Amino acid sequence: MAIAESGQSSASSPLVTQLHGWVTTVDHKRIGIMYILMSFFFMVVGGIEALLIRMQLWVPDNTLIGPDTFNQLFTMHGTTMIFFVVMPMLTGIANYLVPLMIGCRDVAFPRLNALGFWLSLFGGCILYTCYFTGDALYGLGSAPDVGWFAYAPLTSPAYARGGAVDYWILGTSVSGVGALTFAVNLVATILTMRAPGMKLNQVPLFVWMMLIDAWLILVAFPPLTAAQIMLILDRYAGAHFFDPQSGGSALLWQHLFWFFGHPEVYIMVLPAFGIISEIIPVFSRKVIFGYASMAAATAAIGLISLGVWAHHMFTVGLDDRLDAYFSAASFLIAIPTGIKVFNWTATLYGGRLQMRTPMLFALGFLSMFLIGGLTGIMLATVPVDWQVSDSYFLVAHFHYVLFGGSLFALMGGCYYWFPKATGKMLSEKLGLWHFWLLFIGFNLLFGPMHISGILGMPRRVYTYQAGQGWEFWNQVSTVGAFIMGFGILFFFINIAVSLRSGKKAGDDPWDAWTLEWATSSPPPSYNFEQILAVRSRRPLWDLKHPEDPDWKYE
Ligand code: HEM
C-alpha cells in the first residue's frame, strides 16, 4: 500500500499507529497527499455552497435562501475555493513532485513543510468555526458576508458587528502564513538540492513554473497579511487605517488587497501551466517546443502580474492616466501568455497524440483558459470594464480562468501522477465520465453567465425580477452546476475504486522522461535508492535510449 511503503509504519500495524505516522510525518510525499486530501474535502464543502447559490438563482423572486444567507454563501464559497481548494491542491502536487523531479530525497526544511500544512488546515478550520460561534448581525452561528475580498469599510467595526469577519481574517491569514512557509521551502529546495549535474535550465518546466510561483507567493502574501493585521487593529485597537472619517482610506484596502489578489490569480494558474507543460509532451511523444521561451515567458508573467492590480479598480474612479497605465500593463500579459499557448500548440502539432485522461484535461484546460484569457483582455479595456464590471460577465470570466483553467489542469495532474503516488492506475472509463460531465457542465454553467452579465445581471444579487431576459440563462447555469457536481462525484468514485482494485501501474506507466518516473510507484520514503546524475532535460529518455541521448544535442 502506498501509505505504508512511503512511511515508517507498515500496513499491518494498527490504525492508531498508522494515523500517528501521518500526523507526525515530515515526508514531503505524505504532506503533499494530506494537502490534496484537504483540498478534496473543501471542494465538497465549497461545491455544496455553490450549488445552494445556484438553487437560489433558479427562478426569479426565489425565497429559498434569502439575502443574508446568500451573502454568507458567496463569501464562504469564494474564500473556500481560493484558499482551501486551489491553493492546497497546487501546494500538495508541488510538494509531492518537486523533490522527485529534481532527484533529491526531501525538501530543504521538512519540519517547516509539516508546519505549513498544519497552518493551512487550521486556517480552514478557523474559518469554518464561524458557523458555530461567529455571531454577526444575524445572530449566533453566522458566516462572514463581506465577499472573499472583504472590502473595507464594509469590514470595519461599524458595519461588520460580531465576530464573523474575524474568522475570515484569522482563517485566511493563518493559512497565508502556511503558504509563505511552503514558498520559502520550495525556493530553497529548487535552488540548492538538484541532482548532481542538473542545471537550472534542465529542470522540468513544472519545476520552473513552481519556482516562479513560490516567488510570487513571497511577494504577494505579506501585503495581504499586513492589511489583515491593520484591519484587526481597526476593529479591536481603535486604529483607523481604513476609516475615511478619521483620516484613513478605504481605497488603501483595495490597493493592498489587489496587490495580493491579482498575483494570486497567477499563483493559482502557473502550476496549471506547469502541469500542462509536462503532460502535453509525454502524450504527444515529442520534446516540449521552446523550453527556454517557456521559462522566460513565465518569469515575464510573474513580473508583469505584480504591476496590474488596479485593473480591479477601474470603477472606483482613479485618475485617467492611472487607468490607462493599468489597462496597458494588463494587455502586456497577453504577449508571454500567447508565447506559451503557441508553444503548447506547436508541441501538439505533428505529434502522435494519445488521448488518455490526463491529455483530455490538458486540452480542456487549453480551450477554456483561452476563453478566459480573451474575456480578460476585454475586461482590461477600461470602457468595457465600466460596462460589465460587477456583472455576471466577470463571474464567467474568472471561473473560466480559475476553474476551467487552474482546477481542470490540477485535476489532469491528479490523473497523470496518481499512478506514481499510489501504484495504481485510475480507471480510464470513469475518467472519461468525469471529464465529459465536468466539461459539458462547466460550459453550461459559466458560458451563459457571459450573456446574463451583458444583459445587465449584477453579481452578488440574491434574486432578480422576472421579465429581464435573465431567467433562461440562469436556469441553464443551474442545470450545468448539477451536471458538474455529478462529474466531480465520478472523480471521487474513480479514486476510491482505483485505490481498491485499480490496475497495477508499474514505475513508469506513461513512458515519460522526467526523474519522478525513475523510482518505484509509490516511491520509498527516501525517494531514490541512488541519486542519479543528470545530463539533459529528459534524463529518463537518456537512460532508455543510450544510443541516441538528448545530451548530444542540448
Ligand atoms: C460547481 C462549481 C462552482 C459554481 C457553481 C460556482 C458558482 C458561483 C456563483 C454563483 C458565485 C456568486 C457570484 C456572485 O454573485 O458574485 C460564485 C462566486 C465565486 N466563485 Fe464560484 N462557483 C464554482 C466553482 C468555483 C471555483 C472552483 C472557484 C475558484 C477556483 C470559484 C471562485 C469563486 C469566487 C472567488 C467567487 C466570488 C465572486 C465574488 O463575489 O466576487 N468558484 N461562484
Ligand SMILES: [Cu+2]
Ligand atoms: Cu487582476
